[in-house]
Amino acid sequence: MRPLYIEWETLSRGWRDGDVVSEFILTPGFGLGMADKASAEQDLIIVGGGPAGLTAALYAARAQASPLVLIGEVAGGQAATTQEIENYPGFPDGIGGPALAQQMQSHAERFGAQIQFDSAESVDLGTYPFRVRTRTGEYTARTIVISTGSSPRKLGVPGEARFRGHGVSYCATCDGYFFKDKRVLVVGGGNSAIDESLFLTRLASQITIVHRRDTLRADPVLQERAFKEPKIQFVWSSVVEEILGDQEANAVRVRNVVTGETSTIETDGVFVYIGHVPNTKLFEGQLELDERGYIVTDRRQRTSVPGVYAAGDVQDPIYRQIVTAAGTGSAAAIEAIRFIDQHKYEENTE
Numbered sequence: 001m002r003p004l005y006i007e008w009e010t011l012s013r014g015w016r017d018g019d020v021v022s023e024f025i026l027t028p029g030f031g032l033g034m035a036d037k038a039s040a041e042q043d044l045i046i047v048g049g050g051p052a053g054l055t056a057a058l059y060a061a062r063a064q065a066s067p068l069v070l071i072g073e074v075a076g077g078q079a080a081t082t083q084e085i086e087n088y089p090g091f092p093d094g095i096g097g098p099a100l101a102q103q104m105q106s107h108a109e110r111f112g113a114q115i116q117f118d119s120a121e122s123v124d125l126g127t128y129p130f131r132v133r134t135r136t137g138e139y140t141a142r143t144i145v146i147s148t149g150s151s152p153r154k155l156g157v158p159g160e161a162r163f164r165g166h167g168v169s170y171c172a173t174c175d176g177y178f179f180k181d182k183r184v185l186v187v188g189g190g191n192s193a194i195d196e197s198l199f200l201t202r203l204a205s206q207i208t209i210v211h212r213r214d215t216l217r218a219d220p221v222l223q224e225r226a227f228k229e230p231k232i233q234f235v236w237s238s239v240v241e242e243i244l245g246d247q248e249a250n251a252v253r254v255r256n257v258v259t260g261e262t263s264t265i266e267t268d269g270v271f272v273y274i275g276h277v278p279n280t281k282l283f284e285g286q287l288e289l290d291e292r293g294y295i296v297t298d299r300r301q302r303t304s305v306p307g308v309y310a311a312g313d314v315q316d317p318i319y320r321q322i323v324t325a326a327g328t329g330s331a332a333a334i335e336a337i338r339f340i341d342q343h344k345y346e347e348n349t350e
């Protein structure tokens with residue numbers, strides 16, 4: 001099969017209408033080959049190819065488990081959509097998100113992980129071995145690591161997509177440093193919005209919180225800290241209608257939901273904190289999820305179904321960092337390997 005080569009940026013932007021990618025799988029070196037539609041039983045299938053999934057793949061591959069990684073629509077996950085990462089240990093000068101994701105993938109492949117540019121469309125965790133149906137085939141697996149991540153909820157207003165990474169961010173812990181001594185605007189009124197606004201007071205010169213209600217939803221202790229913070233000011237009962245700018249975002253148009261008046265607020269950056277949506281639709285009714293839809297795991301990354309593990313943002317409503325995703329990915333793989341070994345031992349001694 002003659003491989004096709006495409007840019008990492010093309011892979012990381014995800015599938016678009018008209019792309020013909022479902023017939024192909026990634027091969028080492030980022031070439032593409034025809035997908036093998038045979039459904040051999042796998043020891044381990046990893047659903048999701050972000051930092052959690054790729055780290056799980058590395059650990060499982062080094063344990064000779066030859067994991068199959070269904071990388072989904074966004075190769076490298078959210079990390080690959082981030083321009084610059086400055087808080088992943090080992091890279092004191094920072095590293096581009098696509099480059100880090102590519103290195104993680106190459107690292108896992110070097111030890112034998114099979115990376116497939118394919119998405120899980122349905123799973124059956126009620127039978128054993130488990131079944132995973134994808135766009136191109138069907139597989140059975142002795143263990144599964146779920147690392148499908150979560151997606152920040154979007155405002156859905158004009159300018160948001162255009163200025164993403166150019167003044168629009170969904171992660172102050174990640175991007176706050178780029179706004180040192182600048183004015184920023186935070187959208188939201190829950191714990192994340194207030195917590196990250198307080199974090200931004202270390203860096204930004206002024207933080208304007210735009211909230212659609214006239215009271216905050218955040219915990220009282222966070223509210224108290226925010227109200228006492230001189231750098232934070234509030235724009236109440238208002239929604240963002242448009243993000244404006246040239247090369248970078250430089251203002252937002254807001255509408256007061258009580259009076260209907262619109263106004264423009266100048267800013268150097270917009271941080272959107274209106275919630276995260278874990279990518280767990282596939283698992284509804286099969287795994288225990290919390291009230292927000294995150295997969296419930298114990299300290300060993302075990303889910304409510306033995307043999308199924310979860311790692312990264314899909315089970316983490318709190319930290320949502322590359323390093324924590326990678327950490328839980330490694331733990332999930334170690335646990336999955338133990339499970340496989342135990343099962344094989346029991347089968348051989350029956």
Ligand SMILES: Cc1cc2nc3c(=O)[nH]c(=O)nc-3n(C[C@H](O)[C@H](O)[C@H](O)COP(=O)(O)OP(=O)(O)OC[C@H]3O[C@@H](n4cnc5c(N)ncnc54)[C@H](O)[C@@H]3O)c2cc1C
Pocket residue numbers: 047048049050051052053070071072073074075076077078079081082084085086087088118119120121147148149150152169170171173174175279282311312313314319320321322323325
């Ligand atoms: C704009 C932005 C900037 C950020 N900057 C930083 C930063 O500087 N530092 C930092 O530590 N963190 C940063 N983060 C957070 C960080 O990217 C995430 O915490 C991390 O990527 C989570 O990794 P994950 O593997 O759990 O999930 P994700 O990265 O979300 O990856 C999920 C993967 O699952 C795949 N998938 C989803 N559904 C399916 C399916 N049905 N079948 C197969 N695959 C599927 C996706 O294609 C993707 O590959 C940032 C996040 C954003 C949005």
